Amino acid sequence: MSLEILDQFHDPALCKNVLARLNDTLTGPLRFMEVCGTHTVAIFRSGLRSILPKEIVHLSGPGCPVCVTHESEVNAFLDLAGKPGVIIATFGDLMRVPGSHGRTLKAAQADGARVKVVYSPPDAIKLAAENPDSIVVFLGVGFETTAPGVAASIIMAKRQGVTNFRVLPFHKLVPPALMALLSDDDRESGGGIDAFIMPGHVTAIIGIEPYRPVVERFGRASVVAGFEPLDILQALLFLAECQRDKTPRLANLYRRVVRDEGNAKARAVMAEVFTTADALWRGLGRIPDSGLEIADAYAAFDAKREFDIEIKECPPLPGCKCGEVLKGKLPPNRCPLFGKACTPAKPVGPCMVSTEGSCAAYYKYQVD
Numbered sequence: 490m491s492l493e494i495l496d497q498f499h500d501p502a503l504c505k506n507v508l509a510r511l512n513d514t515l516t517g518p519l520r521f522m523e524v525c526g527t528h529t530v531a532i533f534r535s536g537l538r539s540i541l542p543k544e545i546v547h548l549s550g551p552g553c554p555v556c557v558t559h560e561s562e563v564n565a566f567l568d569l570a571g572k573p574g575v576i577i578a579t580f581g582d583l584m585r586v587p588g589s590h591g592r593t594l595k596a597a598q599a600d601g602a603r604v605k606v607v608y609s610p611p612d613a614i615k616l617a618a619e620n621p622d623s624i625v626v627f628l629g630v631g632f633e634t635t636a637p638g639v640a641a642s643i644i645m646a647k648r649q650g651v652t653n654f655r656v657l658p659f660h661k662l663v664p665p666a667l668m669a670l671l672s673d674d675d676r677e678s679g680g681g682i683d684a685f686i687m688p689g690h691v692t693a694i695i696g697i698e699p700y701r702p703v704v705e706r707f708g709r710a711s712v713v714a715g716f717e718p719l720d721i722l723q724a725l726l727f728l729a730e731c732q733r734d735k736t737p738r739l740a741n742l743y744r745r746v747v748r749d750e751g752n753a754k755a756r757a758v759m760a761e762v763f764t765t766a767d768a769l770w771r772g773l774g775r776i777p778d779s780g781l782e783i784a785d786a787y788a789a790f791d792a793k794r795e796f797d798i799e800i801k802e803c804p805p806l807p808g809c810k811c812g813e814v815l816k817g818k819l820p821p822n823r824c825p826l827f828g829k830a831c832t833p834a835k836p837v838g839p840c841m842v843s844t845e846g847s848c849a850a851y852y853k854y855q856v857d
């Protein structure tokens with residue numbers, strides 16, 4: 490996209506115009522959840538939050554991949570990092586995410602475990618090729634956005650004959666988590682979620698149809714939006730129009746990036762390598778069919794099978810309210826540890842670790 494076009498999405502006059510229309514359209518409180526951590530940061534960074542009408546209540550959702558990685562899954566990473574002959578390959582943002590005892594991969598690395606930060610799954614394949622006497626395990630976390638790339642890397646490793654590359658698959662799928670969230674949501678009590686801004690990047694893969702039940706079964710207006718100030722204001726205007734008309738609708742307002750039908754090729758790669766399975770989410774618990782396992786045809790690349798990894802549920806970190814934050818039930822700055830025992834320099838929970846985490850965003854932008 491040219492910078493000129495992007496500039497239009499920051500144009501103060503256009504933004505003011507949409508903001509005025511938003512003010513005119515609202516008919517009452519509108520509690521909207523943005524599912525994606527990138528939206529959380531975009532809303533704060535642009536200063537939008539401070540100028541939105543007071544009727545609009547902003548809730549952060551479970552869309553930060555690192556934040557929803559369960560304590561038990563982090564424990565499994567740590568167990569694996571301690572095994573002889575294993576090199577863990579991971580994206581950097583997992584390094585400081587604590588397991589159930591507060592221990593992290595960074596601490597394991599400091600104690601001598603072989604943990605390498607990589608920038609892409611093919612980097613992990615290269616690492617495997619360079620270390621033929623070790624097993625390189627790539628930690629597969631994230632949503633539908635990262636899963637196709639990880640699936641493609643498994644296919645690539647098979648084609649290249651890299652036999653010591655493995656993936657530990659803890660990918661998560663957004664639509665089942667939204668259904669689980671809404672099944673437990675009480676809008677009648679005055680809390681709860683009225684509407685959603687859906688994640689742009691995830692939707693670029695899955696398309697908009699998986700959100701249809703959010704609108705038709707649960708009655709929540711939903712809009713796919715980009716990350717510029719005008720994108721977000723237009724999305725809120727759409728949600729306010731649904732509120733005014735008392736008609737929840739689904740819209741894609743991010744057409745410059747997201748096709749309604751998503752990316753069929755990326756989904757085909759995922760379907761070749763993965764099958765759906767139940768998954769554990771931090772804060773949300775076990776959700777049916779919300780995760781991905783490696784299919785039998787690619788079992789040779791599955792670290793779960795090779796190391797017989799079983800995920801055992803464990804209690805949340807003492808005092809950490811990430812679970813409530815990820816469900817939109819507690820603003821981050823209402824966690825008793827926020828800004829005191831828990832800061833970005835010394836995070837207690839994953840929502841303070843990741844740059845997409847809502848606790849880190851509240852801290853960085855000093856939200857009251």
Ligand code: SF4
Binds near residue numbers: 809824828836839848
């Ligand atoms: S402030 Fe820290 S301890 Fe509290 S919910 Fe956020 S990450 Fe967890």
